[in-house]
Each structure stands twice: as structure tokens, then as C-alpha cells.
Amino acid sequence: MYGLVNKAIQDMVCSGYSEQIWKQIKHKAEVNVDVFLSMESYPDDITHRLVKAASVILSLSSAEIMQAFGEFWVQYTAQEGYGEMMDMSGDTLPEFLENLDNLHARVGVSFPKLQPPSFECTDMEENSLNLHYRSSREGLSPMILGLVKGLGARFDTKVEITQTQTRDEDAECDEFLVIYKPN
Numbered sequence: 001m002y003g004l005v006n007k008a009i010q011d012m013v014c015s016g017y018s019e020q021i022w023k024q025i026k027h028k029a030e031v032n033v034d035v036f037l038s039m040e041s042y043p044d045d046i047t048h049r050l051v052k053a054a055s056v057i058l059s060l061s062s063a064e065i066m067q068a069f070g071e072f073w074v075q076y077t078a079q080e081g082y083g084e085m086m087d088m089s090g091d092t093l094p095e096f097l098e099n100l101d102n103l104h105a106r107v108g109v110s111f112p113k114l115q116p117p118s119f120e121c122t123d124m125e126e127n128s129l130n131l132h133y134r135s136s137r138e139g140l141s142p143m144i145l146g147l148v149k150g151l152g153a154r155f156d157t158k159v160e161i162t163q164t165q166t167r168d169e170d171a172e173c174d175e176f177l178v179i180y181k182p183n
């Protein structure tokens, strides 16, 4: 994944805990990268090792860390150079979710190593939708819970999200029921 992701993990830990805790996490993860470059691609394994090590050092589950990271990502990218892109992607939670594939397509033009996930909204009602999530990566569904909650905060919208399908023999992709209400 692009370094922006690892940098976001670093900033989340440093702002919520401390630089020293971050150093411990990096050491435990055996990650010897001094500074992550946002626009450089790194092996996914580095990100996974950081999440695992953070879970040990902070005594949180990997799922909890990934969910917190998803929430953090929405505001982090908005303030780290991608605010305009986020602003263009919708004024409401459902609109933003419907535009996510376009957003990733735009990023992918400049950053060809992007492996963008795909999001599809079905069964759209006044206050609910079904979110289908497809990714070349595995194990990231806890992050989706956080990302959608982060979007709820961004749009001042109350959200409940539950996973209704998990990608396995039966289901072709992960699915989430999103219930929302703008304040």
C-alpha cells in the first residue's frame, strides 16, 4: 500500500499515544523504515506487521485498531492534501459511498500501483443501504466499519453499520448494512 497509509498509522499512534510508543511498535514489527514516503508503494506486509505489533503494545485487538484507523483515515486524508478530492466526492454519506470508485479511479491515474477496492451501494432507501465491498486484499473488513463511521462524523450523520456477509465459499464479497440519519 502507498506510504500514506503507514504514515496515517504513525500519526494516529503519535497523536493518540506518543512518539515513544510508536518507536516500540515499529521495533516490535521489525520495520526499519525511517520515514514513510506518502507517494511510494510499500509491501502490504509492512502495514500488517505494524497493526499486529500495535495490537500487542496497546493491548487492543487488530480489529479494534483497524476500525480506529478507518475512522482516523477519513479526517487524516482530508487534511493531508486530499481535502479537495474528498470535498468533490459528495455532500452526504450515501453520495460519498457511491462516488468512492470514482475517487479511487482518480487517484489511480497518478498512482498506478494503487490497488483500489470497489464499493457498490444497493437497496438504497431513505435511511439505509447495502454496501458491497470488494478488495484484492483480505482481512480489512474491520477497517470498513471505521471508514463508514468516519464518514458519518464527516457528514454529521448518525450511522449504524453491521457486516451481513463475509467473503467465503458462500458469499462473493463482504456486505454491510448501513443505517444512517443526518443530524
Ligand code: 1DX
Pocket: 001, 002, 003, 004, 005, 038, 039, 040, 074, 077, 082, 100, 103, 104, 107, 111, 113, 114, 115, 116, 117, 134, 135, 136, 137, 140, 143, 147, 148, 151
Ligand atoms: F469509506 O480494501 C472512505 O495503496 C471510505 O484494498 C473508504 O492500494 C474513504 F499515496 C493518495 C495516495 C497516494 C490518496 F498518493 C491513497 F498514492 C485513497 C485518499 C482513498 C483518500 C486504497 C489506500 C488503496 C491505499 C481499503 C482501505 C484498502 C478507502 C484503504 C480506504 C478515501 C484507501 O478513502 C483495500 C493502495 C489516497 C486516498 C481515500 C486506499 C490503497 C475509503 C476512503 N482505502 C493514496
